[in-house]
Amino acid sequence: MAENSHVLYNSEPALDIAEFRRVLVESGLGETRPVDDPARLQAMLLGANLVLTARLDIEGKPLIGLLRAVTDFSWVCYVSELAVSQSAQGLGIGKGLLNEARRQLGPSVAISLLSVSDSVGFYERIGMKRMPDAFWFDRKG
Numbered sequence: 001m002a003e004n005s006h007v008l009y010n011s012e013p014a015l016d017i018a019e020f021r022r023v024l025v026e027s028g029l030g031e032t033r034p035v036d037d038p039a040r041l042q043a044m045l046l047g048a049n050l051v052l053t054a055r056l057d058i059e060g061k062p063l064i065g066l067l068r069a070v071t072d073f074s075w076v077c078y079v080s081e082l083a084v085s086q087s088a089q090g091l092g093i094g095k096g097l098l099n100e101a102r103r104q105l106g107p108s109v110a111i112s113l114l115s116v117s118d119s120v121g122f123y124e125r126i127g128m129k130r131m132p133d134a135f136w137f138d139r140k141g
Contacts, residue, residue, distance in 0.1 A: 007093060008061065009100040012053040017042050019063045027065075027083035032116060044068065048080065052100050054093045064088040067097040069111075077105055079113035095126050 021041055024030045034040045045051065047070070054065035065084040071077035079101070084093045101111060114134065115123055124130065 006057045007064070007096060008055045008057050009096055010053050010055070011051065011104070012066075013048075013051050015045055015051050015053060015063075015066065017045065020045060020066065020068075023063055023066050023083050023085055024081070026085035026087070027089075028086065028118070029081060029083050029116070033081070044080070050077065050101065050104070052097050052104075054084070054088075054097055065093040065097055067101055069101065071105065071109065073105065073109065075109060077101065077109055077111045079111060082113065082119075094122060098126065 017038060021030075021035050021038075024033050024035055034044075045068070048068045050067070050069040050071050052067040052069075053063055055061040055063050063085075065088060066081065067079060067083075068081040069077050069079045079098075082094055082097060084097075098111070105111070111128075112131070113123075113128075114136075120130075
């Protein structure tokens with residue numbers, strides 16, 4: 001796997017749904033996302049107003065990570081997905097995507113997210129603060 005210096009971070013609002021699905025599956029998030037419902041995946045992409053990608057800077061520029069978020073670009077950004085293919089995990093790709101989001105949003109915009117339990121340690125290691133007051137209405141389908 002290439003080092004982080006060979007990774008391109010870009011805003012990619014028209015991300016291909018097949019690439020989106022592949023990285024969700026390869027990251028392990030496929031177990032918690034509707035990866036077998038292409039229409040819903042497309043709606044998820046269309047509903048996001050910040051989509052960042054991490055691609056290897058080699059021929060074909062394969063997608064290895066993504067960040068999908070909703071933000072007002074003024075006060076807060078909610079990260080819906082931060083997904084990195086397992087083959088690229090541990091190389092700083094997730095941190096790079098969050099850093100790119102912070103760069104694009106600027107210092108006056110807070111970033112929030114809900115973590116799957118396996119990723120809590122990652123968010124703590126990169127300096128995100130755990131917030132005790134989160135609330136959730138579960139989806140029905």
